[in-house]
Amino acid sequence: MKMSPLKRSIMAAVCIALGLVLPTAFHAIPNAGAIYLPMQLPILVCGLAVGWSYGLVAGLVTPFLSSQFTGMPPGAALPGMMVELAVYGLVSGLMMRFIRTGKTYPDIYVSLIFAKLAGVIAAGTAKALIFSPGSYTAAAWAAGYFITALPGIIIQLVFVPAVVYTLMKARLIPVRYQRKPV
Numbered sequence: 001m002k003m004s005p006l007k008r009s010i011m012a013a014v015c016i017a018l019g020l021v022l023p024t025a026f027h028a029i030p031n032a033g034a035i036y037l038p039m040q041l042p043i044l045v046c047g048l049a050v051g052w053s054y055g056l057v058a059g060l061v062t063p064f065l066s067s068q069f070t071g072m073p074p075g076a077a078l079p080g081m082m083v084e085l086a087v088y089g090l091v092s093g094l095m096m097r098f099i100r101t102g103k104t105y106p107d108i109y110v111s112l113i114f115a116k117l118a119g120v121i122a123a124g125t126a127k128a129l130i131f132s133p134g135s136y137t138a139a140a141w142a143a144g145y146f147i148t149a150l151p152g153i154i155i156q157l158v159f160v161p162a163v164v165y166t167l168m169k170a171r172l173i174p175v176r177y178q179r180k181p182v
Contacts, residue, residue, distance in 0.1 A: 003050065003174060011173070012054040015046035019062035023072055033072065034144065037152030039063060043085045044156060047092030048111055048164045049173045055089025079131050084123035091115040104168065104176040108161040116153070120145040 003011075022038035033039070039062060047055025063081040067073055073081045095111030124141040146153075167173045 008050040008054050011050045012046055012058050015042040015050075016058050016062050016065070018042035019058065020066050020069065023066060024070060027070075027072060031148075034148050035151050036155060037149055039066065039081075040085065040088060040152070041156060041160060043089050044092050044112060044115060044160045045163050045167075047089040047115065048096050048108060048160070049167055050093070052090050052093025052097065055093040056086050057089070059085035059087070059089035080123045080127045083126045084119045087119040087122040088115050091118040102177065104165060105161060107176060108164050109157075112156070112160055116156070 019039045019042045022041060023033055026032040026036050026038040029036075043055065043059045043062060046058040060082055063073055063078060063085055067075065067078045092111050092115035095114045096107060099107050099110050101107050101110070120141075124136075124145065128136045128141070164173075168175045
């Protein structure tokens with residue numbers, strides 16, 4: 001089963017909408033965005049489920065729209081977040097395209113972990129070299145992307161693969177590997 005561009009666009013739009021709604025709910029808790037990473041969840045699902053190009057666009061558009069509508073992320077954090085989420089969508093989709101272990105869950109986990117690493121490296125590099133040159137340190141990078149965000153990373157490792165697998169099982173996105181008849 002192949003997804004039509006219209007179906008991919010609708011799935012990406014749903015992910016973008018979730019990327020706007022989830023952070024709003026989480027921001028009732030102080031510093032919840034940095035801890036639980038609610039905007040990242042639908043972007044990672046988008047890349048894994050509908051492909052790199054849709055994931056890339058969703059990763060660019062979602063933080064921008066959220067900033068315009070809700071003021072979150074604030075202007076200073078927006079460029080770095082756009083880089084980070086765009087890379088998440090891009091790399092998760094590319095990895096799902098090329099990683100073929102023969103089993104769905106390992107494919108999803110490998111793609112998710114590579115996307116997470118690529119996104120935090122790209123965002124940290126962009127902040128250090130472009131957006132905050134001279135004032136962004138490796139310690140700030142590690143604290144922000146790994147230590148503070150550990151609960152969000154755990155949530156992503158639990159829920160993102162489960163959501164993508166559930167979408168496959170419900171046949172809302174293509175099933176990765178067809179079962180062979182016995």
